[in-house]
Amino acid sequence: xxxxxxxxxxxxxxxxxxxxxxxxxxxxxxxxxxxxxxxxxxxxxxxxxxxxxxxxxxxxxxxxxxx
Ligand code: SF4
Numbered sequence: 816x817x818x819x820x821x822x823x824x825x826x827x828x829x830x831x832x833x834x835x836x837x838x839x840x841x842x843x844x845x846x847x848x849x850x851x852x853x854x855x856x857x858x859x860x861x862x863x864x865x866x867x868x869x870x871x872x873x874x875x876x877x878x879x880x881x882x
Contacts, residue, residue, distance in 0.1 A: 820864055821882045822857045828878040835870035835879060843870055852878075 822842075831850045835843040842863055846853045859867055864881065871879040 817860045820859050822854050823880040825878040828876045834873045838873050839866040839870040
């Protein structure tokens with residue numbers, strides 16, 4: 816069975832720096848206003864884990880958690 820992970824995104828904490836969209840464009844994009852990031856999916860599989868983990872690591876305000 817494929818392992819699943821959950822993304823917890825704290826939108827209020829996001830400062831819109833765009834770092835997550837650079838390291839993990841497969842799951843992170845900027846919203847229409849361009850001032851906050853938004854995840855394409857909050858449930859990811861093993862294949863998407865490492866890129867989302869990079870997004871967690873690179874976020875300067877800790878707005879992304881992969882659980
Ligand atoms: S890296 Fe963090 S602060 Fe920057 S856009 Fe992504 S979620 Fe927002």
